[in-house]
Amino acid sequence: MSDQQNLPPNYFYHQLPNGIEMVGQYMPSLNSITFGFQLDAAIIHEPEDKQGLAHLFEYMLFQGTKQKDARALSEAFESLGVRKGASTGWETARVMAQLVNNKFDATLPLMQEILLTPTFPREDLEQMRSIVLQEIRRRDDEPMSRIFDLARANFYRGTALARSALGTSESVQSVQRQDLRDFWRSRYQPNDVLFAIAGKFDWDHVVEQVQALFGDWNGQAPASPEQRPTPTANIALEHQEGKQEHLGLMFPFPHYTDPDYYAALVISEVLGGNMASRLFVEVREKRGLVYGVSAGLSGNKYVGAMRVYAGTTPEQAHECLEVIVNELRKLEQEGITADELARAKVQLKSENVMRGEGSGSRMGALAHSWWYERKLRTIQEVKEAIDAVSEEQVLSVLRRFSPLDPLTVAAIGPLDREELVGNIL
Structure with missing residues (x-):
């Protein structure tokens, strides 16, 4: 079930028919695993006038699915002892979970809900927006936090890499629920998804479970824009x-x-x-x-x-x-x-x-x-x-x-x- 050519022992690779790639490292001394989905859904993919959208999106992703509201989703993870999280960079985003290895089969369906059926509830958007705006105010009050936004803006000028991760108060205020939905529909597609797992697991079983839950996920994300700045003094x-x-x-x-x-x-x-x-x-x-x-x-x-x-x-x-x-x-x-x-x-x-x-x-x-x-x-x-x-x-x-x-x-x-x-x- 796996494509093992030229891989070291305990390392694995497989690609699902819909394009999702899977990599893994078996670590027999552990009783836990961490897995995550990495996607082309990051800061460089935001609309120019919606900077900060990707960071706000990261919060909204956990605010509810078609099956569960935010509280039920949180309780489901907590009942399994799972640490969940997400991170957004300039080129990629990652949604991940850390858990005891015998909780994998119960955790993966929750990740499926988050990735495939998020609802971005209107009633939670203002609360999450308020959190991001507080982060922006804290950044603006702390020159140590802001200095590399300034350096980055000048070093990478002319490209999306010059953007601030948080955006501005004005750009974050402008993000609407439809913007989040459009970003999800455009960027959350299987052709640009990498599933990675490390810890103690059965690789063939992991492949079977990911195929069962994500094999019908179809779509094509647009190619990421190439960011090739030419820094000047x-x-x-x-x-x-x-x-x-x-x-x-x-x-x-x-x-x-x-x-x-x-x-x-x-x-x-x-x-x-x-x-x-x-x-x-x-x-x-x-x-x-x-x-x-x-x-x-x-x-x-x-x-x-x-x-x-x-x-x-x-x-x-x-x-x-x-x-x-x-x-x-x-x-x-x-x-x-x-x-x-x-x-x-x-x-x-x-x-x-x-x-x-x-x-x-x-x-x-x-x-x-x-x-x-x-x-x-x-x-x-x-x-x-x-x-x-x-x-x-x-x-x-x-x-x-x-x-x-x-x-x-x-x-x-x-x-x-x-x-x-x-x-x-």
């Missing part, structure tokens, strides 16, 4: 009086499917991934310029980015930015040391192992790797990919992707451009 400032200056920097870097992705992970770890990283040591420990500094990768199907955050004071912001830029320049020119490479590998491999011990993280990793790479990466394969990174590969990445060209700098605080940037860039 820019500085974006949002004036806000106060005693803080928040900095967010972004520059292009290898994305998920790039052959140099694991070298990029190593670089991000060395630059700002931990308390021994260059930015933490140079900006915080040596100079005391920030209360928080970090770096990490973000990415999408066709483009990746390195993000750097620093929270500082207006008096120290200029020097803080100068030190960060100097560290980026040094990184580009010199690469990393053998000791930094070794420490980064140990850290990344440890994180990989610890993430691999839970069914939830493994389900997410399976869905992610299959969706973007058409490959089921094992924990061992990730370890080997990290081990294979060399100093020479790191230098090669830094030749392909200059940290300073193009560089997006976003800032929220009281400083103007001359006060913050001066002649640094």
Whole structure:
């Protein structure tokens, strides 16, 4: 019942006749499973004037089906001891459940109701809208939460990737019940659905159950729009009086499917991934310029980015930015040391192992790797990919992707451009 060519032991793949793809990892030491449905129903699929719709949709999906209202649905999950949830990104959305493995047969029909027969009750829409509007107000009141919305809007400008996940108060206020129904009819179609499961299960039985409940689901979602931004150097400032200056920097870097992705992970770890990283040591420990500094990768199907955050004071912001830029320049020119490479590998491999011990993280990793790479990466394969990174590969990445060209700098605080940037860039 499964298509097992070239798959590692305990990994599974199958495709239903209606297009739904299924992937799984059997984890015999567990007594639980996590499964989820990943769909092309995300932020980039929202109508331009309805930004925030996908996030509101995520809440409304659990507010009732043709068979159950919100309370009955919630009680049904709770009676099984199931943790349910949903998440919405820029390119995909996921609806998931974590449960004791003998509750799978009772849980899957509830997920079928949610995905195939949601009702988006009019009486619940205003309550869910109010929750999203509160989230927007909280974001707008917290520059630390808002800084990468500003950076993202400028880095990805001209594409739907530039949108805020929450939207604006005005755009969320404009979403009506019919908009939710239209989004569901358009995007929730089996040709763009991936079912992923990890934990202790019988794969043939899982395939039978998914086929029985979702095999008659028919339809065709439109192709997702390709998002291929061409970032340019820019500085974006949002004036806000106060005693803080928040900095967010972004520059292009290898994305998920790039052959140099694991070298990029190593670089991000060395630059700002931990308390021994260059930015933490140079900006915080040596100079005391920030209360928080970090770096990490973000990415999408066709483009990746390195993000750097620093929270500082207006008096120290200029020097803080100068030190960060100097560290980026040094990184580009010199690469990393053998000791930094070794420490980064140990850290990344440890994180990989610890993430691999839970069914939830493994389900997410399976869905992610299959969706973007058409490959089921094992924990061992990730370890080997990290081990294979060399100093020479790191230098090669830094030749392909200059940290300073193009560089997006976003800032929220009281400083103007001359006060913050001066002649640094």
